[in-house]
Amino acid sequence: MSSARSFAPLPSFPSGEPSQSQVEQGDVSKALIPFSQQGAMGLQPAVSATHAPVVPFIPQQGQETSLTIPGYEDMIYVPPMYTKPRPIIPRYRAISGFVSFLLVCLMLCAGASYYAKTSGMLNTVSHFITGGNPPPTIHTNNYSLPDPPNKIDKGPAYNTIPSATTTLHLIQNTIAVQTDRVFHPGEVFALTYSVYPPGKTSGKVIIKWYSNNVLYQTIPSDTIKGGGSTSAYVKIAYSEQAEGSVELWWQDLSTNQTQLAQRLYFVVRN
Numbered sequence: 001m002s003s004a005r006s007f008a009p010l011p012s013f014p015s016g017e018p019s020q021s022q023v024e025q026g027d028v029s030k031a032l033i034p035f036s037q038q039g040a041m042g043l044q045p046a047v048s049a050t051h052a053p054v055v056p057f058i059p060q061q062g063q064e065t066s067l068t069i070p071g072y073e074d075m076i077y078v079p080p081m082y083t084k085p086r087p088i089i090p091r092y093r094a095i096s097g098f099v100s101f102l103l104v105c106l107m108l109c110a111g112a113s114y115y116a117k118t119s120g121m122l123n124t125v126s127h128f129i130t131g132g133n134p135p136p137t138i139h140t141n142n143y144s145l146p147d148p149p150n151k152i153d154k155g156p157a158y159n160t161i162p163s164a165t166t167t168l169h170l171i172q173n174t175i176a177v178q179t180d181r182v183f184h185p186g187e188v189f190a191l192t193y194s195v196y197p198p199g200k201t202s203g204k205v206i207i208k209w210y211s212n213n214v215l216y217q218t219i220p221s222d223t224i225k226g227g228g229s230t231s232a233y234v235k236i237a238y239s240e241q242a243e244g245s246v247e248l249w250w251q252d253l254s255t256n257q258t259q260l261a262q263r264l265y266f267v268v269r270n
Contacts, residue, residue, distance in 0.1 A: 145241055148181045148265040155260025157250035161205065164193035164248055166266050174231045181266045185240050191264075192233040193248055197226040206249035206258060207234060211242045223253070238268040 116125070168189050169177035176192045183189050197203055205221040224230050238244065248261045 145243055145267050145269045148243070148267040150181070151265065153260075153263035155249075155262060157259035157261040159196070160198060160203075160250045160259075161193055161195055161248050161261035164191065164262055164264060166191050166246070166264055170233065174233055183238065183266060183268045184270065185238060185268055187268075188235050188237045189266075190233050190235045191246055192231070195224050195230045195232070195250075197224055197228075200226040202226050202253050204251045204253065205232070205261075206251055208247040208249065209236060210245045210247070211238070213243075213245075220251075241267075241269045243267055 115121070165176050165179045166181060166189055167176035167178060168180045168183070168187070170190055170192070171177060174192060176190070180189060191207065193205065195205055202223055202225045204223055207219045207221070209216045209219070219234055221232060243265075244267065245263055245265050247263045249258050250261050251258045
């Protein structure tokens with residue numbers, strides 16, 4: 001006895017490849033779509049169901065989003081820096097400015113020299129450099145003055161200093177060519193004298209200058225040894241008008257006694 005076996009139909013599962021009927025249905029459905037939409041659908045990429053979903057890239061703060069171009073290195077941005085422009089001075093202007101500076105210096109030197117000469121400062125500087133004593137300058141009042149008295153006041157020591165005179169003209173710095181008694185302000189004149197010490201006594205000549213009967217300066221000479229004669233001179237200048245006089249005194253070093261030899265008169269006026 002044979003038994004009849006019945007088999008239930010197996011359920012159908014869709015396979016990975018579409019069947020011919022599905023392909024035909026797809027072609028029919030695609031034929032019903034307009035041509036422009038078919039082209040757009042054909043350009044869409046196929047996405048596999050097994051791929052992970054695409055996450056959009058969000059740039060972080062401070063991170064640059066520019067893409068690097070292949071074949072070019074990254075460029076560094078350098079901010080512009082401002083530098084103060086330096087003025088360009090033409091050569092001819094520089095030369096002319098230097099020449100002008102030299103001319104101004106020469107004019108200043110000439111003016112200073114003229115002032116030093118007229119004020120008597122030049123003589124003072126020259127005496128300072130050479131080591132000599134500059135002639136003293138006497139400041140007096142400005143008024144009209146008469147001629148000086150033509151006389152010589154003699155003292156007890158006149159025989160010791162018998163010769164003395166004021167002059168503007170000297171020979172060999174010791175001999176007076178003539179006697180002068182009228183001088184001008186700022187003019188340098190000289191007093192010459194001869195000394196004959198008594199016996200072998202040594203001494204000094206003390207010269208006292210007066211301006212309007214007021215003692216201005218006292219100038220002692222070097223020690224003069226006895227037994228001979230000595231001639232000497234001194235120079236002086238008055239800056240303003242004055243009635244002047246000069247006294248010559250003899251100082252005996254053995255007794256330290258001082259006696260007047262003689263007094264001379266002169267005037268300084270314009």
